[in-house]
Amino acid sequence: MRKNGQHMIIWLVLAFLYLPILILTFYSFTSSTMIGSVREFSVENYITLFTEPALRAMMFGTLSLAVVVALISVLLGSAGAIGAFYSKKGVQRTVEFFNEVPVVNADVVTGFSICIFMIVLLHMDKDTYIPLVIAQTALCTPFVYLSVMPRLKQMDNSLYEAALDLGCTPAQALRRVVIPQIRPGIVSGFMTAITLSLDDYFIATYTKPATFDTISTYVVNATRGAQTSIKTALWALSAVMFVIVVAVVMAANMKRAGTGEEDLRI
């Protein structure tokens, strides 16, 4: 392929991916209610975003849920990966097979099935948030498992043996030797869990309390007719989220540049 052609493809696809969000970011700083009509500069949207009680509750709820779900997922998934790694082939295969189910399954089906099981069959109350947390954890933990397992496989096992020979108990060796070696996998698993939870619409819809909203369910409801001020405040939210993601990715990249390249996975 020719040089210019390559540059053109790259920049065209980048424009497709970024122009909408950049244009929306630009208009979020104006008082216009639809893009294309330029009005004066205004931070009204940002004021609404951070003062309107419904929006604040939605953002706080989404973030808290993501953190809780990601923490549980990291504990379950990391421990599960370590345990499976040292278990018999049969146990490991079983865990791996079940682990793959939420990964390949459609989110609609995952959400609906947990709703049927916990809410319809077991009559669990949605308002306890338990079905929601359990269901999102079922979605996120497999990805933690998948990011920790390769680290275990790359690990130098003789270090663990050496720690035991030098008088460590298995629990100490695990904490002092194994966990530090798989830490990058745990960290990227945590980040994946956070973003999956923040992005989720379907699992939340089927398991959330009726009055609770995540970003996704809120935005979808807002498209079915909301006040204009709410609509444009969501533009501000897009801009804020865009800036946060760019900052996190840049920070992670700088850190990675310091420690050498590593494989990318979702």
Add this chain to the structure above:
Amino acid sequence: MSRYRFDRKQLVLPYLIYLILFVVMPLLVVLYYGFTDDQGHISFTNFASFFTNSKMMGTLVYSLVIAVMVTVICLLLAYPVAYILAKGEYARKHSFLMVFVLPMWINFTLRITALKEILTLLEGNLAFHPFMNTVICMVYDFLPFMIMPLFNSLTKLDKSMIEAGYDLGADFPKVLTKVILPLSVPGIISGVTMVFLPAMTNYVVLDMVYNSTYIMGSLIGSYFSSYDWNNGSLISAILLMFIGFLTIITDKIVSKEEGEEVRI
């Protein structure tokens, strides 16, 4: 000595129990609800009527058409990008892939809101082109998920294979079809599976661009709103069987490809 002894193998237990309780059990319950009637008797009438009902078949066909369109467009856009990033002009700029993957981490409903505003500006009214808008929004949403596996598979590709192709007198189209494409089949397959299924089921995209036609996922959504657990489960069960079937086929192709690689 009856003292409890820690063994690292035991760490797998909480997760294994979790998986059985909250992944396997719900799916079994869905299968049960899907193949029983309101009285709890085993029944295949719902299942049979799905495949004889023309409305349902229409939904299935519409989902498949959307999924095929979205997957093909994603593949056509993502392949050149992944190739250029992995082997072309941008191969040495390693962090450039990040730029293409980054949008994936912004909430998808917010991203579609952004694209929707642009489409409204261009088209005047979204309602004029519901199908086209759905496809554009899905491509926009899923493109990073296609670029990623393609990139991973293309970076692993040995560059000397491509050079050998040129040395033996092949031109670029020939090297592409005889060397690069066959060696990146696993990446293509995992990219396709990451896009195809969401495109059949993600009905939120359709809702957001005011496309009122149903896809498979919309059926589950509407049965959920009308508390029709049996029919909702039936659709889930049908999707599950479809997913299982898809996974078996793709696993076969990928393991066959890997088997061939070993022989070389």
